[in-house]
Amino acid sequence: MKLDIRNLEQSFGSLRVLDGVSATVEEGSLVGLVGPNGAGKTTLLRTITGGLSPDAGTVSAGDAAVHDLSSRAASRRIAVVPQETTISFDFTVRDVVEMGRHPHQARFGADPDPDIVTEAMERTEVAQFAERSITAVSGGERKRVLLARALAQDAPILLLDEPTAGLDVNHQIRTLDLVRDLVSEGRTALAAIHDLDLAARYCDALLVLSDGGVLAYGPPDQVLTTSTLREAFDARTAVSENPVTGSPAVTPLSERVDDRPETVHVLGGGGTAAPLVRRLADGGFRVTVGPVVAGDADHRAARALAADCVTAEPFAGVDGETFDAARALVADADTTVVASDALALGRNRELLTGRVLVAGDQTALDAPHAPAERVAAAVHEGEPSRPGAAGASTD
Known part of the structure; x- marks a missing residue:
């Protein structure tokens, strides 16, 4: 299912956070959302899900305008892995993953596909502590539980806000490998990713947000340039090719105010x-x-x-x-x-x-x-x- 974002504007008081953001994420592709802190990445994801109503613009999931759908109907099209993993109530891990099935259940009916919960836990490697309290697992484990919940939701579009934050190197790779597998199976994914090298390695395209607008959108090797990174992050960088993966590799360099004339x-x-x-x-x-x-x-x-x-x-x-x-x-x-x-x-x-x-x-x-x-x-x-x-x- 294609995700289409058109001319989104979002303000909080006098602060314009999103300023005419437009992008299309094609079905079966993974797009990385990158940009400095405060660029509007999380706000964009919340607006796409319908959690925030935009001041202007539209978001379409397939042939439906997201903000015209009920919460349940929107959740059947878009699943979210949030950045914040705190869950205050003493649910088991299985309980949390089962919450992903809510959009598919009638008010007093049974889940039409109960096995999907077990499959989601197995794919995210949380099945071994399914009966443990969600408050007793680590932050990285909670991140994987929330990914399992999103998989159980079985929506064709997947939004991920910093899916690798708090994960060790091993689980960063496993998580993004899983997302790539989901995309190869036909899902559409938009992921805010802090690590530019990981984003370049796993994403089909990168969407660079800066000051609430789209600075660049395209394949990683076309987007990750020293000039774009300077404008977006105000950082001096070197961009080369990773000799192992073949993807762009970004090396931050020290800022020098005393540039030499020689x-x-x-x-x-x-x-x-x-x-x-x-x-x-x-x-x-x-x-x-x-x-x-x-x-x-x-x-x-x-x-x-x-x-x-x-x-x-x-x-x-x-x-x-x-x-x-x-x-x-x-x-x-x-x-x-x-x-x-x-x-x-x-x-x-x-x-x-x-x-x-x-x-x-x-x-x-x-x-x-x-x-x-x-x-x-x-x-x-x-x-x-x-x-x-x-x-x-x-x-």
């Missing part, structure tokens, strides 16, 4: 440039890199953090055109940094002109100057200490 070129190879690129970028320098081999660790770091990068094809060596492009970046840089382990790689030695800082087991700066000292400090920040580790500079 450009630093990094020579590497075999993964030696990657840590230098990270330290220099984190230090606020403009970083260029190359030549590096396409697809290796140095290349991935450069794509995420560097302003420019010269790339060579694997096993092809550095041809004249690639060498000239790298030499141009070296000439434009204020300082060139090379890892000591990379000095003999490729044609790196031929590119060592101008101010050069060798990072690794070398002597102290031969001719210290302010830019090189700042570069050296950035290069060695966070580097494991070892006897003799310093740097060498030549003019």
Whole structure:
């Protein structure tokens, strides 16, 4: 069943929380709802369920407008896993899961499908403590119980508000694996997810809320960009590809108010440039890199953090055109940094002109100057200490 949201507006007093939110979640898809605290994610989910009446706009579950339905009828179409897990009354776990069957029961009739409760508890791994009091289980276990209740509700649309909050890593993965299974079976899911890497890994699309409006909506690799994350979260980030899952991976970076005017070129190879690129970028320098081999660790770091990068094809060596492009970046840089382990790689030695800082087991700066000292400090920040580790500079 498709979920269609059109021009939703929601205010609390003079505070506009949702401002013209529109999105369509197609049947059989999982959309991640992401954004900073206070962006309106929980308010949007509550409005979709009918728990809040919008000031303007519509929500449709299939062919029905949610806010025109009775609570029971809406609950047969949309199930919710709330963020808040507190349950004050001393129900058993089974009692809580059975509450999900309420929309399907006549006032004095029997449940038409009683086995679904047991199945829901088994799929969420709470059946082993079904007779325990809900007040006696942990917060993470309660989260799984509420997911079981939503499954027992057997609605075609599933809304989840921070479904992995309070869960250990194992149950985070199991929970999202289960949600993916439900989606593959035909359910439609919209989930507010705090962890951007998990959202990118499991979701078909991401809906980014910022200041009550839709900032971006689309596939994770198109939505999770440094510019979008800066605008949404006011955060400096690097976005790369997770080498295991192939999904986008977001790395938060320290904010630097003292950005350096200098450009630093990094020579590497075999993964030696990657840590230098990270330290220099984190230090606020403009970083260029190359030549590096396409697809290796140095290349991935450069794509995420560097302003420019010269790339060579694997096993092809550095041809004249690639060498000239790298030499141009070296000439434009204020300082060139090379890892000591990379000095003999490729044609790196031929590119060592101008101010050069060798990072690794070398002597102290031969001719210290302010830019090189700042570069050296950035290069060695966070580097494991070892006897003799310093740097060498030549003019």
